[in-house]
Amino acid sequence: MMAQAHSALSQITFAVYPCNSDSSFRRSILKTNNVRFHDKSWISVSDFDLKTKNVVHSRSQRILCFSVQQASKPKVGVSPLLLEDPKEPPMHLYKPKEPYSATIVSVERLVGPKAPGETCHIVIDHGGNVPYWEGQSYGVIPPGENPKKPGSPNNVRLYSIASTRYGDSFDGKTASFCVRRAVYYDPDTGKEDPSKQGVCSNFLCDSNPGDKVKITGPSGKIMLLPEDNPKATHIMIATGTGVAPYRAYLRRMFMESVPTFKFGGLAWLFLGVANTDSLLYDDEFSQYLRDYPDNFRYDRALSREQKNKNGGKMYVQDKIEEYSDEIFKLLDTGAHIYFCGLKGMMPGIQDTLKRVAEQRGESWDEKLSQLKKNKQWHVEVY
Numbered sequence: 001m002m003a004q005a006h007s008a009l010s011q012i013t014f015a016v017y018p019c020n021s022d023s024s025f026r027r028s029i030l031k032t033n034n035v036r037f038h039d040k041s042w043i044s045v046s047d048f049d050l051k052t053k054n055v056v057h058s059r060s061q062r063i064l065c066f067s068v069q070q071a072s073k074p075k076v077g078v079s080p081l082l083l084e085d086p087k088e089p090p091m092h093l094y095k096p097k098e099p100y101s102a103t104i105v106s107v108e109r110l111v112g113p114k115a116p117g118e119t120c121h122i123v124i125d126h127g128g129n130v131p132y133w134e135g136q137s138y139g140v141i142p143p144g145e146n147p148k149k150p151g152s153p154n155n156v157r158l159y160s161i162a163s164t165r166y167g168d169s170f171d172g173k174t175a176s177f178c179v180r181r182a183v184y185y186d187p188d189t190g191k192e193d194p195s196k197q198g199v200c201s202n203f204l205c206d207s208n209p210g211d212k213v214k215i216t217g218p219s220g221k222i223m224l225l226p227e228d229n230p231k232a233t234h235i236m237i238a239t240g241t242g243v244a245p246y247r248a249y250l251r252r253m254f255m256e257s258v259p260t261f262k263f264g265g266l267a268w269l270f271l272g273v274a275n276t277d278s279l280l281y282d283d284e285f286s287q288y289l290r291d292y293p294d295n296f297r298y299d300r301a302l303s304r305e306q307k308n309k310n311g312g313k314m315y316v317q318d319k320i321e322e323y324s325d326e327i328f329k330l331l332d333t334g335a336h337i338y339f340c341g342l343k344g345m346m347p348g349i350q351d352t353l354k355r356v357a358e359q360r361g362e363s364w365d366e367k368l369s370q371l372k373k374n375k376q377w378h379v380e381v382y
Contacts, residue, residue, distance in 0.1 A: 074257075075254075075255060075256055075257035076170055076255055076256055076257060077170070077257050078164075078166040078170045078171075078172075078256050078257065078258060079166070079170070079171060079172065080171075080172055081258075081259065081260075083131060083165045083166065083172055084258065084259075084260045084261075089132070089133040089136060089218070089221065089224060090130075090131050090132060090133070090136075090218055091218065091219060091221075092216075092217065092218075092219060093130055093131075093217070093218070094130060094215065094216050094217065095216055096139070096141065096153075096156050096216055099139075099141055099214035099215055099216050100126060100129060100130050100214070100215050100216070101212050101213075101214055102124040102125060102126045102127075102130070102175075102212070102213050102214075102215050103124065103125045103210065103211070103212060103213070104122065104123075104124055104125075104207045104208065104209055104210065104211040104212075104213055105123040105124060105125050105168075105174060105209060106121075106122070106123045106209055107120050107121075107122050107123075107204070107205065107206075107207050107208070107209075108120060108121045108122075110178070110280050110281070111277055111278050111279075111280070112276070112277030112278075113277065114275060114276075114277040115273075115274065115275065115277040115278040116274050116278070117180055117181060117183060118180070118181040118205060119178065119179065119180045119181070119240070119241060119278075119280060120178075120179050120180075120181070120204070120205045121162070121176060121177075121178060122176060122177045122178075122179055122204050122205075122207065123163075123167075123168050123169075123174055123175075123176045124174060124175055124176070124177070124213055124215070125173055125174050126173065126174065126175060126215065127173055128171075128172050128173045130175075130215060130217070130218065131165060131172070131218075132161055132165060132175065132217070132218035133165055133218070133224055133225075134161075134164050134165065134224070134225045134245065134248040134249055134252055135160075135161075135220065135222075135223035135224040135225050135245045135248065135249070136160075136161055136217065136218040136219060136220045136221075136223070136224070137158045137159060137160050137161060137217060137218060137219050137220045138158070138159055138161060138175065138177075138215045138216065138217045138218055138219075139156035139157065139158050139159075139215060139216035139217050139219070140156065140157050140158075140159055140177075140200055140203075140204065140213060140214070140215055140216075141153055141154055141155075141156050141157075141214040141215075141216065142154045142157070142199050142200040142203040142204075143203065143214075144199070154199060154200070156216055157200040157201075158217075158219070158382070159177045159178075159179065159244070160177075160178075160223070160241075160242075160244040160245045160340065160380065161175050161176065161177070161218070161244065161245070161248060162176045162177055162178045162243075162244035162245070162247045162248060163175050163176040163247070163248055163251065164248050164251050164252045164256060166256060170256065177204065177244070178241045178243065178244040178247070178280060178281075179201050179204045179205055179241065180201060180240060180241050181198065181201050181202060181205045182198020182201040182202070183198070184198075220380070222378055222379065222380055223245050223338060223340065223378050223380045225248075225249050225252065226336060226375075227261055229265070229334075230261065230262055230263050230264055230265060231264045231265040232265045232334065232335070232336060233265055233266040233267075233268070233330050233333075233334070233335035233336070234249065234265065234266070234267045234268070234335070234336050234338065235268045235270075235327060235330065235331075235335055235336065235337040235338065236249065236267065236268065236269045236270065236337075236338045236340075237270045237272075237316060237320065237337070237338065237339045237340075237341075237345075237349070238269070238270070238271050238272065238316075238339075238340050238341050239271075239272040239273070239316055239341030239342055239345045240272075240273060240278075240280070240341055240342065241280070241341070242339075242340035242341025242342070242345075242380075242381075243269075243271055243280050243281065243340070243341075244340070245338075245340055245380070246269055246338070246340070247280075247281050247284065249267065250267060250269070250284070250285065250288060250296070251284075253267055253288075253295075253296075254267075254288045254291065254292055254295070254296065255284075255288075263295065264295065265295065266295055266296075266297070266330075266335075267295060267296050267297070268296075268297040268298075268299075269285060269296075269297070269298050269299070270299050270300075270301065270316055270319050270320060271285075271298075271299070271300050271301070271316070272300075272301040272303065272315055272316030272319070272341075272345070273300070273301075273302060273303070274302065274303055274304045275302050275303075275304045275305050276302060276305060278302075279300065285298050286298070299319050299323070300319075301314045301315055301316045301318060301319045302314060303315055309322075315348060316345065316349070317345075317348040317349045317351075317352040318352075320349060320352055320353070321352050321355075321356060324352070324353075324356040325356075325360075328356065328357070328360065331367075331371065331376065334374070334376065335376065336376050336378065337371070337376060337377060337378070338378040338379075338380075339378070339379045339380070339381065340379075340380045340381065341381060341382075342381060342382065343381035343382060345381065346379070346381055353368075
């Protein structure tokens with residue numbers, strides 16, 4: 001991992017950050033490439049001399065990040081700060097007919113042995129040539145032919161980016177995905193059907209460091225993190241790998257030292273998964289909870305381990321209902337609310353919010369319309 005010292009102030013402090021999901025950071029100097037969009041020039045990070053040190057560590061070790069500042073909770077230095085300059089997000093710099101060839105840096109299993117299925121944290125090196133903003137997605141084109149169009153490449157699969165614009169190594173050259181291996185079962189036999197496995201998720205989860213991966217994008221504006229008010233409230237609701245963009249938000253808010261963005265509001269994360277072994281980035285989120293108790297809240301819904309108030313399985317909508325009065329009050333005062341994950345999550349959540357609104361004597365349809373009009377409502381499901 002790489003960390004840069006902050007500007008010298010008056011007091012030297014240090015902190016130990018857990019890095020279970022960042023166990024393999026490598027730097028790869030790729031060919032310089034300038035990219036233009038919106039009449040602005042994005043300059044490849046490889047054009048800059050980044051004065052950093054490589055730290056070799058294992059999954060069980062911790063990274064000691066030194067910082068020179070007055071604050072009691074030092075953050076990780078990032079570069080190049082020119083990534084903060086553009087006023088508009090980068091969009092569609094690489095398209096399916098001419099994708100960018102990135103390099104796999106690491107593939108790490110995120111979940112424990114009792115989790116249903118496998119989810120991996122995958123870091124790719126784009127050399128600083130495919131810049132993005134928090135909340136955007138990359139497209140991935142898996143190798144091989146499209147089974148529905150022989151002779152044509154596979155279709156693009158979109159993945160939310162799970163890192164900030166500075167990447168997992170904080171130098172603007174990497175990006176990461178949170179990918180659940182797609183496994184399909186024959187409804188008659190109950191056994192895995194190898195002919196219907198997730199082509200792209202399996203390709204990514206089976207990749208090795210050094211492998212090439214074709215990416216497109218970045219794309220998407222719906223889930224961009226609004227930063228006009230650094231004291232705003234952000235309510236983030238996710239199921240499974242839908243947590244990816246929120247990991248990026250939270251690293252920007254609480255881990256990275258970005259001179260132009262000093263978060264002082266409230267970030268509230270609701271994460272729904274099957275069980276404790278299925279929790280994603282839990283060490284990172286728990287660290288923020290300890291370091292920033294006034295600015296971060298974290299609620300987990302574990303469907304196979306917790307019960308809702310009616311004795312049934314605890315789903316994320318049950319957690320929302322548990323705190324519904326507080327959530328509605330925050331929305332009334334301008335809070336942003338985000339939903340990311342499988343599209344099947346939304347009907348239950350919508351039903352819960354409608355029921356709560358009616359109990360409060362409000363029309364949910366009118367309230368939802370107003371939230372959308374105010375740009376407080378952000379949904380990305382797949």
